[in-house]
Amino acid sequence: MxxxxxxxxxxxxxxxxxxxxxxxxxxxxxxxxxxxxxxxxxxxxxxxxxxxxxxxxxxxxxxxxxxxxxxxxxxxxxxxRNAFEEYIVQLPGNLRTVAMAESTATKIFSYNTLTVPGLLQTAQYAECLCRAAGMTLEEQISPLVKARIDRQAILRKHDRPSCLFYIHELALRQQFGGDQVMADQYLQLFFSAHMVRVVPADVPVNSAGILLWEYEKAMPIAYAETDLTQVFVQDRGAIARTRLIFDRLAEIALDEEQSRRKLAEYVNSPREELDAPGPRMA
Structure with a gap:
């Protein structure tokens, strides 16, 4: 049995x-x-x-x-052997488990500090990101980019998950590819502004980023990845701590309208203006 x-x-x-x-x-x-x-x-x-x-x-x-x-x-x-453990560690680039976890979620909370989240990336940005990392063979880049873009179909489903993406402004300021690649990426984020909350640049980065998937009839999953591993966590204590992170982000991030205006700045401003030193107002 x-x-x-x-x-x-x-x-x-x-x-x-x-x-x-x-x-x-x-x-x-x-x-x-x-x-x-x-x-x-x-x-x-x-x-x-x-x-x-x-x-x-x-x-x-x-x-x-x-x-x-x-x-x-x-x-x-x-x-x-370890499929039912509370902590599952996989090699990076194994997108099958990630894709299945997010496609069956009812709610997705995401915090990214260095890059645009995968579900909101353009194909060109994703390709430049793979090349910049320097850890992907040339023949693997195209399939990885296609898989990442294919995953975005969950945002167009009739029963799509409720998503909230917290993006640190540092991720917006990092350039992958040329100005046109970034301009297209900013525009895509602006069109998704109802799901995005920008964390201002003057807020210190104290996390490499984390995801929380919630389900109707299954335990939530916290997820984090590095260049070496991707980790799926279902430990109750870890889930509680992850929720505290997102509670804190809700307090310090710009609200929906402020985030929309911030993204509009990136869409409308030349790259050199965005890189200029000094404070920027929401």
Missing amino acids: AQSTPSTAYSRDLGDELRRLRETCTDLKGHEVASRLGWDPSKVSTIEHGKARPSEIDLVQFLTMCGKDLDYFEDFKRRY
């Missing part, structure tokens, strides 16, 4: 991988797989939704039904 346990971003990702295997490698519906394996009819659904931890025997039976061999099973078991 599959062991019921709170799901995580990664368990739901791997469960979805099992669902896709069943659909592409067999012509069986979930209840038909359950019948052939002698499982309870609901077992396939709970495993494919990442809501239950299957035993090794369960995985062997399921993957064998999908025509997979022992090597495939060993690789999947290795990846599945």
Whole structure:
């Protein structure tokens, strides 16, 4: 029997991988797989939704039904081993778990200090960002940019999540690509101003940035990334601390109208004026 346990971003990702295997490698519906394996009819659904931890025997039976061999099973078991942990660490660039986590969220809170958030980036900005990092092979840049832009489709869904993006003004001042790339990026942010709150430049940066995804029927997930790792957290204490960060940001960030005017300054002002020293008013 599959062991019921709170799901995580990664368990739901791997469960979805099992669902896709069943659909592409067999012509069986979930209840038909359950019948052939002698499982309870609901077992396939709970495993494919990442809501239950299957035993090794369960995985062997399921993957064998999908025509997979022992090597495939060993690789999947290795990846599945920590799927239900409260802290999941992955290599950077693995966008599948991120995409699934954000696409199923009902609310998204984001804080970015150095760059424009991925869900609001233009393709040209994203490409220049990849090149500036210097850690991506040339042949990988185009697929990464496409994946990032494809993720933005969630903002156009009829049941799209409620989003609030806090962006430190330092991220607006950093230039990736030429003036036209930045001008287009500023314009895209301005068109999304109803979702953006600008943190003024004179507010010290005390965080590299963080995300909080909230769900209707699952535990919230805090997410942070560096050049070396991406971390998914479902520890209750960490979630509470993350909410405190966003409570504080709500206090210090410009309000919606002030943020709109600040973004308009970047849209309308020459680059050299934005880089000039001295205070800038909201």
